[in-house]
Amino acid sequence: MADNVIEVEKLAARFGSRTVFQDVTFEVRRGEVFVILGGSGCGKSTLLKLLIGLIPPAEGEARVLGNPLNRLHGRPRQQALARIGVMWQQGALLGSLNLMQNVAVPLEQHTKLPREAREAVARARLGLVGLGDAATRLPAEISGGMLKRAGIARAMALDPEILFLDEPSAGLDPITSAGLDDLITTLARETGTTFVVVTHELQSILAIGDRCIMLDKDAKGMIAEGNPRELRDNATHPKVRAFFRREVLEQKA
Numbered sequence: 001m002a003d004n005v006i007e008v009e010k011l012a013a014r015f016g017s018r019t020v021f022q023d024v025t026f027e028v029r030r031g032e033v034f035v036i037l038g039g040s041g042c043g044k045s046t047l048l049k050l051l052i053g054l055i056p057p058a059e060g061e062a063r064v065l066g067n068p069l070n071r072l073h074g075r076p077r078q079q080a081l082a083r084i085g086v087m088w089q090q091g092a093l094l095g096s097l098n099l100m101q102n103v104a105v106p107l108e109q110h111t112k113l114p115r116e117a118r119e120a121v122a123r124a125r126l127g128l129v130g131l132g133d134a135a136t137r138l139p140a141e142i143s144g145g146m147l148k149r150a151g152i153a154r155a156m157a158l159d160p161e162i163l164f165l166d167e168p169s170a171g172l173d174p175i176t177s178a179g180l181d182d183l184i185t186t187l188a189r190e191t192g193t194t195f196v197v198v199t200h201e202l203q204s205i206l207a208i209g210d211r212c213i214m215l216d217k218d219a220k221g222m223i224a225e226g227n228p229r230e231l232r233d234n235a236t237h238p239k240v241r242a243f244f245r246r247e248v249l250e251q252k253a
């Protein structure tokens with residue numbers, strides 16, 4: 001039987017009387033790169049927030065590592081949250097701290113490790129994302145791509161079982177974005193970390209995704225689930241076909 005790290009059943013999200021999506025059901029398997037995709041406003045970020053328990057579901061349930069995170073409180077919630085890492089689109093490193101100090105912040109908050117040990121772990125995480133030589137640089141002194149890598153290193157500080165990335169390639173040029181895709185693929189393979197990545201960049205989806213779901217604003221729910229390359233080749237839903245085919249045609253042009 002597959003080892004599921006996330007199980008989502010008949011999940012619905014509502015703001016006031018407005019339904020963003022409903023009847024969303026899927027699972028994420030340990031070690032895979034799972035992509036949540038769809039056009040602007042379909043609810044990708046909302047789904048991410050539901051998964052990590054920042055907002056409660058209107059209906060249904062999302063269990064992450066066996067726990068509905070929105071229903072945990074106090075110490076059990078802290079313990080569950082320590083097993084996942086999140087990198088939001090803005091990344092938000094602290095400008096006054098160098099990269100090593102930034103990556104060490106979660107270690108300071110969640111562990112009793114002495115400073116030298118925290119810094120050693122932080123340096124190791126920076127090494128994992130190819131920033132071993134940039135540990136003492138400030139966020140303002142590095143490129144957009146390096147900032148994303150540093151954000152990933154910080155999200156990995158506590159050696160999470162699942163890493164959630166919200167639009168990691170937003171604002172990056174195609175070459176830097178492809179480098180980040182390579183990093184995600186390598187980290188998933190080498191560390192066994194499960195990745196849940198929100199993106200609408202087709203190149204990235206095809207490069208990194210083992211499986212994906214596609215949300216749709218009009219359908220208010222999922223319109224596709226599966227391997228992205230198989231969906232590109234075989235999807236029959238017009239919107240799914242349009243998403244994968246249009247961009248493929250653009251790439252060939």
Ligand SMILES: Nc1ncnc2c1ncn2[C@@H]1O[C@H](COP(=O)(O)OP(=O)(O)OP(=O)(O)O)[C@@H](O)[C@H]1O
Binds near residue numbers: 040044045047
């Ligand atoms: N806190 C909130 N209160 C009310 N409406 C919200 C709230 N958060 C999101 N929404 C609405 O829910 C819908 C889905 O938003 P969400 O940000 O999840 O979409 P998205 O797919 O991530 O979009 P994008 O790709 O543009 O970031 C949008 O119509 C948005 O306006």
